[in-house]
Amino acid sequence: MAVRNGSMIPPHMKEDQPSSRTRELQEETVNTVLTNIEITIEQSNHPQFLKSIDDITALSAAVDSFKRQYDELQSHMDYIKNAIDSNLKSRASESPSCRSQSPRNDASGETTTAVASQSPPKETVHEISEVDRLCELMCSKGLRRYMYSNISDRAKLIEELSAALKLAKEPAEFVLECVGKF
Structure with missing residues (x-):
């Protein structure tokens, strides 16, 4: 038997085996180390996993926003196309002579000269005014433009x-057409 601090300690009981308090501390240390290792492993995997989910969520939101804007733009383009088509159909239903003879710009003198040079020469070249020509053709839109200018x-x-x-x-x-539809 060994004597320590004035007490007798049997060698096989106290020296070979650590005290219960020491044993608890060792177990806590082991558990703490294991817990720290587990937390470190979980933290290293957990943020990567959450970061990937956040990235995918952000990408999904961006794709949804893009699709919504694309669909809106596509519907606007369809509306414009339909408006152009209906405008072309309404112009096609007008008399072709009115559309081809009405001046599109202020260079009406050039238009009448080009038409006169294309037609066969007559014995007397009688130049008619633009108003007379528009009234003969009953081109109400052309006459309205002329009046406005x-x-x-x-x-x-x-x-x-x-x-x-x-x-x-x-x-x-013709006057009623020039005024507008009733």
Whole structure:
């Protein structure tokens, strides 16, 4: 038997085996080390896993936003295409002579000269004014454009129109077409 601190300790009991408190501390240390290792392993896997989920969620939101904007743009393009098609159909239903003869710009002198040079020469070249030509063709849109562009000179416009309306096939109907639909 060994004597320590004034007490007798049997060698096989106390020295060979650690005390229960020491044993508990060792078990806690082992458990703490294992827990720390497990937490470290979980933390290293857990953030990667969550980061991947967050990345996929962000990508999904971006794709949804893009698809929504693309669909909106596509519907707008379809609307524009339908508007253009309906406008072309309405213009096709108008009389072709009115559309081809009405001036598109202020260079109406050039248009009449080109038409005159293409037609066979007549004995007397009688140049008719644009108002007379529009009234003969009963082109209401062209006449409205002409009136709008020459609205500043009202006296001249009234004088020209009163004479030119007599050239129309059906003056009353032509005036109503120029005013608009009823």
